[in-house]
Amino acid sequence: MPQNKDKPTKSTSGFHLQGLIVTLALSVIPFYFIVYHWNFDNGSINDDKQHVLKYFHDQFNALESIYPSQSSHFWKRSRRALELHLNRSESNTQPAIILLTSARDAEQTLRCLSNKIAKIYSASRNMSYVFISGVNETFHDSDSAKLAIDDILTSSFQGTSSAAVMHQLEQLHPGALLILYKYCDHENAAFKNVAMVLTVLLDDLPHKPQLQLNEIEEKVRDFLAAKFSISNSERLHSEMDADKMGGVWSRISHLVLPVYPEDFLVECGSTEHGA
Ligand SMILES: *[C@@H]1O[C@H](CO)[C@@H](O)[C@H](O)[C@H]1NC(C)=O
Ligand SMILES: *[C@@H]1O[C@H](CO)[C@@H](O)[C@H](O)[C@H]1NC(C)=O
Ligand SMILES: *[C@@H]1O[C@H](CO)[C@@H](O)[C@H](O)[C@H]1NC(C)=O
Numbered sequence: 001m002p003q004n005k006d007k008p009t010k011s012t013s014g015f016h017l018q019g020l021i022v023t024l025a026l027s028v029i030p031f032y033f034i035v036y037h038w039n040f041d042n043g044s045i046n047d048d049k050q051h052v053l054k055y056f057h058d059q060f061n062a063l064e065s066i067y068p069s070q071s072s073h074f075w076k077r078s079r080r081a082l083e084l085h086l087n088r089s090e091s092n093t094q095p096a097i098i099l100l101t102s103a104r105d106a107e108q109t110l111r112c113l114s115n116k117i118a119k120i121y122s123a124s125r126n127m128s129y130v131f132i133s134g135v136n137e138t139f140h141d142s143d144s145a146k147l148a149i150d151d152i153l154t155s156s157f158q159g160t161s162s163a164a165v166m167h168q169l170e171q172l173h174p175g176a177l178l179i180l181y182k183y184c185d186h187e188n189a190a191f192k193n194v195a196m197v198l199t200v201l202l203d204d205l206p207h208k209p210q211l212q213l214n215e216i217e218e219k220v221r222d223f224l225a226a227k228f229s230i231s232n233s234e235r236l237h238s239e240m241d242a243d244k245m246g247g248v249w250s251r252i253s254h255l256v257l258p259v260y261p262e263d264f265l266v267e268c269g270s271t272e273h274g275a
Contacts, residue, residue, distance in 0.1 A: 045089075052086055056124040063116055067109070069262045073213060081255055082121050082195060089193075094186050096121070096195040099256045101220050103205035106261035111167060112268040113259055114197045118163040121195040129163035129195075130156040134171030142175030142239055149179050154190065163195040169252075170200050174228045174240035177248055184251035198252055200224065207260060217256040221249055 060082075064075050078098055085096035098117070102110040118129040132139070132152060139145040149172075153164055169177065180198075182190050200220050205211075211219075228240050 049087065049089060052124045053083065056083060056086055056120060059120040059123070063113075063120065067113060067262055069109075069260045070113075071258065071260070074257050074259070077255055078117065078257060082117070085193075085195065086121070086124055092192045094192055095184065095189050097184050097198070097252060097254050098195070099198045099200065099220065099252050099254075100259050101200045101202055101205065101216065101256060102259040102261075103202050106205075106259050107201055108265055108268075109262050110199050110201060110259045112265065114165045114167060114199050115268065118165045118195060118197045121197075122161060122163040125162050127162040128160050129165065130161045131165045131167065134166070134168035139171075139176050140173050142173045145173045145176035146179050149176055150182070153179075153183055157191040157194055162193065163197065165197045165199070167199045168201050169198055170224060170227045177228070178239065178244060180248050180252055184248075186251065196252075205258060211258070213256065213258075216258050217253060220256055221253065224249070 060075075060079055064070075081096055081098060085092055100110060100114050100117075115129075115131060118131075122129040130152060132149060138148055149166075156164065164183075166172075166180075184196055200223065202219065202223055205216070205219070225242075225245055228245060
């Protein structure tokens with residue numbers, strides 16, 4: 001009888017052991033799948049990022065080869081800024097902002113190159129870009145210009161665009177220039193995972209290698225200040241003053257790069273979307 005008593009006890013403990021194994025297995029299997037899929041998802045995110053960076057790299061190299069007159073500074077710095085921004089994926093805290101400048105003799109090159117850069121950045125993310133020209137008279141009246149640019153940028157960035165070219169900033173109404181506070185702020189920009197490619201067409205720009213980058217930066221700053229007549233006694237533009245201009249400038253002058261004329265400018269192609 002004691003043996004009979006022992007048997008059920010043994011079989012009960014055998015049952016407990018099996019139950020424990022089954023319970024362990026059942027709890028390990030989902031854990032295994034969670035870990036496996038987590039790794040898998042991480043892997044595919046990295047693959048996407050590699051794909052984005054590779055596309056950018058290939059296209060940027062191709063661009064460099066058809067614009068041989070541009071400086072090595074130009075390629076190195078613009079590439080680095082955009083690459084870092086693309087690599088941070090969705091975790092950027094501010095937009096990538098590049099300001100390109102040229103003299104009148106390189107107007108066409110400036111226009112083409114700014115479009116191409118915006119196109120490559122946005123296409124790397126399988127998106128498009130928007131083009132806004134300061135020459136367009138729509139942006140010459142302060143009341144409507146600021147609103148119009150705001151509408152275009154917001155609807156584009158909420159839609160399929162991840163880059164914007166704002167060509168010939170110096171032609172914008174000063175009131176409209178202030179919209180850059182909203183889109184180029186270091187901390188509170190309305191859209192952070194986008195690139196803003198800005199251009200300023202100067203009256204003249206001595207060719208390399210006479211000018212250093214910081215001298216070019218000063219030249220653009222002084223040119224814009226003069227253009228928007230902030231010291232003009234008539235105060236033509238009540239919307240703009242030295243403080244506001246300083247505020248705009250500090251937001252857009254992270255990277256100011258000169259563009260020089262190309263002897264054989266390749267056809268720009270249908271690169272532009274928008275105004
Ligand atoms: C992209 O970021 C990762 C870290 O997140 C870094 O290891 C890698 O070198 C970066 N690549 C480029 C091209 O900057
Ligand atoms: C790019 O977007 C289009 C449509 O928006 C989509 O069909 C295509 O698969 C996307 N390509 C990549 C590489 O994500
Ligand atoms: C000027 O801008 C307006 C508003 O975005 C646009 O509809 C128009 O096509 C532009 N004009 C030119 C000549 O690009």
